[in-house]
Amino acid sequence: VVNATPLGMLGKNEGLSPMPAGSVGAGAVAYDLVYNPHETAFLRDAAAAGARVIPGLAMFFGQAVEQFRLWTGCELPRAEGMALLRKALYGEGVGA
Structure with missing residues (x-):
């Protein structure tokens, strides 16, 4: 399942997911095109x-x-x- 929407993106859509929690589970691949924040609600729910x-x-x-x-x-x-x-993007590494 690919999230190609702005849902989850930093700002007004942060914390939102295009899919209900639990709808993407074991055996599936969840690919989020949103890159900021690094971990979105969509990815958290899918990983869980x-x-x-x-x-x-x-x-x-x-x-x-x-x-x-x-x-x-x-x-x-x-x-x-x-x-x-x-x-x-995240302030990680390289002398952070």
């Missing part, structure tokens, strides 16, 4: 019900890696790039 969860940061970073390559012709160092992105 046993689903595999993928946060929006994966999509956001994947797009950034490809854009960097297209614009510069260079590969973005993945570990360093992810660390910088997490620092910018």
Whole structure:
């Protein structure tokens, strides 16, 4: 199940989920395109019900890696790039 809505996004939609709690469970994959906050109600509920969860940061970073390559012709160092992105969005790592 993919959340491609703004529900759960930081701000007025934070804490909201596009799915009722427990509706995405064991054996399912919950992919949230929302990346801020890192953990949304949708992902929390799905994880608690046993689903595999993928946060929006994966999509956001994947797009950034490809854009960097297209614009510069260079590969973005993945570990360093992810660390910088997490620092910018969540204040984690990189001297936090």
